[in-house]
Amino acid sequence: MKKIITVSLAAMLILSGCGSAPPTKSQANGSSSATAGAQPYVAMDAKGFQFQYWQVVEKGAQDEAKKLNIKITFQGPDNESDVAQQVDMVNADLAKKPAALCLAALSTTALSSQLSKAKSMGIPVIGFDSGVPNDSSGALVATAATDSVKAAAMAADHLFDNQDFKAALTKATTANPVVIGVLSQDATSASIIQRTTGFINEMVAKIQSEPNFANAVEVTGQKKYNKASSSPAKVNIAVSIPPSTVQSDVQNSAQQLLNQKNLIVIFASNEGAADGMLSATNDGSDLNRSTGKYKNLLVVGFDAGKNQKAAVKSKEFLGSITQDPYTIGVDAVLLASKAIKGEPVSNIDTGAKWYDSTNMDNPDIAQLLYN
Amino acid sequence: MVNGEKSGVLEAIRRSGLQKLLALGALLIMCTFFSIFGQNFFSHSAFMNILDASYYIGFMAIGQTFVIITGGIDLSVGTVMMSGALIGGVAYNVWHWPIAFCLVVIVIVATIFGLINGLLIAKLHLPPFIVTLGTQFISLGFGSIVAEVQTQQYPTVNQADGWFKTAFYRTQGGFPMGAVFLLLFFIAAYILLTRTKLGRYTYAIGSNEEAARISGINIDKWKVIVYVLSGFSAGLAGILYAATYTTIVPQTGNGLELYAIAAVVIGGTSLAGGVGSLVGSLIGVFIMTVLKDGLMSMNMQSQWQIFFTGVVVILAVLLDIYRSKKAAQVKN
């Protein structure tokens, strides 16, 4: 017993030795980030690194940082389910006493004590991408993000502009209702929740404004979004969320949707979902307009990426919505730099665009489409 | 002969003690290294971060130490912990139970999984590796089924039931309650391992199960207890995980058991059974978390953390083999 106490005491001492850090060093770091001349340090914590999307965000951020003479670090957890890993990362970043923290939170609740700590340390927090929704700590000063609700509503609007969709919809009866599938990759991410909600709400509103469709839309599949229709449903919006963001799980969920009878539309709410959709359809060849197994199915995607772009180009996807990841990165660093200098900051909508085979090569669109 | 033997014994004891010191030395060297090369690693907040990350691994590793000393293994602890935490979250968010009950739910769920492991291994004589691999998947799925694949949020500090975070994680003043609980549990487990029949039979079973059986020990009973203890530890780990990270995502937790097993192995516990110490395991836990936080302070991404964790585990096992070879030579 004696030995153990000695050993654990020793360990404690050593560690608390690290703990009672000499103030000189941290002070030096703190002041260096504040004083002009030396580079201020901004820590950026993304939601993941799995998708090229984040690399474009990082590129935007790095370019802007170079321009503004700011030092940034950019990291993200191994996958977008790993809340704990992001918490540890934010902890580690706060320990480095950055001048500002840019954050795309996987879960605001999980990070609430870190946000309070940032607040007490006087570190301004800039949200980017999905940002830090519902922050109650007051640490969040501004967000550079796509308005996801608006962006996803755009997808519903474009579907309504499509003649095939309208034709399929009018055929719907209570005996033979049509299905609109929504494939969401993640149940926790606020931006994906907003996209899902934005799409569903806009869809429901638009359909119900059609003649004979009042109160004839129901939403099923996920408790969070479920909505019963007051009269017998002619349209069923089926929401499917895979158990994890792992590609195989996403593909399985896509497959489940594809097995639904009278499926007319699938909305894939991010790059992961679009990729899952493509792998469930034999890399998109089942969606081929003339020969595919699901040739009448209309697929609308979200985000970009090499595969999704190819699918849009070949018309396997009707079209997709893209955010502007590069601008998100740029604006996040811009907001951070302003916040460090104490200038007033406010949220920036970094915008979203509809793209399909007709416009995706236009320069203004093409620059938003990362691979 | 007698003299030679005596010095041999001393030699062996010296050598066997050496490894514990080596692990501690490695920990010190790592702390020094990261303090020099890491960004602000040598600071109070970095120390608190290391503690944060060590709670759940620490609890799992303590239970795992008992299991591995018996010569078994528990691959289910990570998912059992998450399963417990997830179901506790459901009790809180969906069934609206008082938070205290929910915490008890976490421990009960995890302990039941431990009991299932123990019964299958001891009574049906199935290999622990297979049984716990099976319960790993079962617990992974079970938690998600109960939670209907919904992420569960525990209350944050400022919410109604936030006291559970101040009680188990950090006080409002920032005092690390998690460390206190880990230390208390460690001391209890230490007494259990060194001062009770349970501890004695844990070593006895791992050292020579047949000899223990011949000596009239009820092997089955004690094995079940050891796996129940591992489940119970995973349950406590679940409480600390919920308190530290707040958000429990369904279908996660697989892979976390490897951190616990790695910590135990780094601490000098032999996977062959019969040898091991909780002090070593605790040092192992801190080696893992210091490595993780240290690499983050050097802005090295998680792929590097995973990579170096593997390197450390292999170094530890090599050291262990070297040590037992030396001990064998001394004996001959």
Next chain:
Amino acid sequence: MGERNANTLTNESQKVLEMLGIDKRFQGVHALKECTFELRKGEVHALVGENGAGKSTLMKILTGIYQPDKGEIVYNGKKVHFRTAKEAQVAGISIVHQELNLMNHLTAAQNIFVGREAKGFMTDDRVINERTRKLFDSLNLNIKPTDKISFLTIGKAQMVEIAKAISFEANILVLDEPTAALTISETEELFNMMNELRAKGVSIIYISHRLEEIEVMADRVTVMRDGQYVGTLVMKDATLDQIIKMMVGRTIYEEPKTKSHVKPDAPVVLETKNLSSPLVKDVSFLLRQGEILGFAGLIGAGRTEVARLVIGADRRFRGDIFVSGRQVNIKCPKDAVSHGIGYLSEDRKRYGLALGLSVTDNAMLASLDDYASSGFINQRKCEQETYKYIKSIDIKTPSSRQIIRNLSGGNQQKVVIAKWLIKNCDILIFDEPTRGIDIGAKSEIYKLMNDLVNRGRSIIMISSELPELLRMSDRIIVMCEGAKTKELDISEADSEIIMKYATLNDVGGKKHG
């Protein structure tokens, strides 16, 4: 060595144990036939016999590990029946098995009191350390109660195990080959301890192959043979030759070879010089073409270890190997096979056969390289080749595709032989070739071995059955404790002389011969 006080032990009333008419069968094998045994208070009673004579079985019945089919045990004047080892232990009868049953990572004290360390849940090592210290003191043992077993020598560990047995207040202590792994000085320590126990009135049943030790230690000796009681002698009136005669005195069913069948000018196919390893001491021998060279000795004499050095299964510290006069460098079994040396393990189920595979697969296992092209096995050729051997050495199997597990022991052994013949091995090492094979099949294996040497192959045969060695060998090498103690031409060999050299031992060796 302590002085014997056997002369006081003649009083019938001091009889503590009597085993009468003990009969035991194991799946058709009649292991014990109406066996009798008697033990008096405070005596060291040696129990001797060849391997398989039934000594261990008898002792396992005494200590409750086996149940007798017939017979009764009278202990302290009362008829007893022990259903478990624990019951016997509680009654005061403890056994120390040949192999150690200790937990290496626990201390001496923890081992001795495992299972009874405390009444409650909490243990207190100080209590058992103190009790162990007293126990060790009373036995004059120089071991610290807190020493871990893994840091003790095997001898000391043995002492701990004996102390554990004594700690149950044993009246009768059974020691099964306790000196097998001990050094000379450790053996002496053990004997001192036995003398002290005897002085305290503990009766000791002492099983040993080392007759020299028995001569020094035992008050009386009981000889067993083929599961039967042969007789009991008072040691001071008996000679070792007398005991050996009683041990090997069974009728030898097979006619012993009277002279070597090897031509004196037959070429030497295998020669070893000074083979050494931790278990083998400077063993040199030659093997001529067409010869069967027998290796005699007791279990643990190092015969298998010699074979393993020859085939490169263990690392040799020293020594050279020559095949057909040319020095060869054998580092692993593959090298041995490529030089035409095949080894038939004594434990063929573990090392010789893949039990789940077919006759063909097993027979071809070593030769697949010759029957495969670019990785694909020519199954038809394999079947044909195997079939040839099924015919020529008469393997009784319904087909070459039969799973080995379903064959009898003798036929399994033949498949192993076929494997090496297919690989063109000219030197075959048979380790206990007839173990676990019934009498009828044995003679078939013998016939096959004779055929093989007549066709110019050479055989090394390791066997613990003297009749078998005497019948088959042209020459016999006797080993004891890792060293070659005698080389005998078959014309000068008989059971007694082999037994004498096999039990030749440095302890008190001066007394004999």
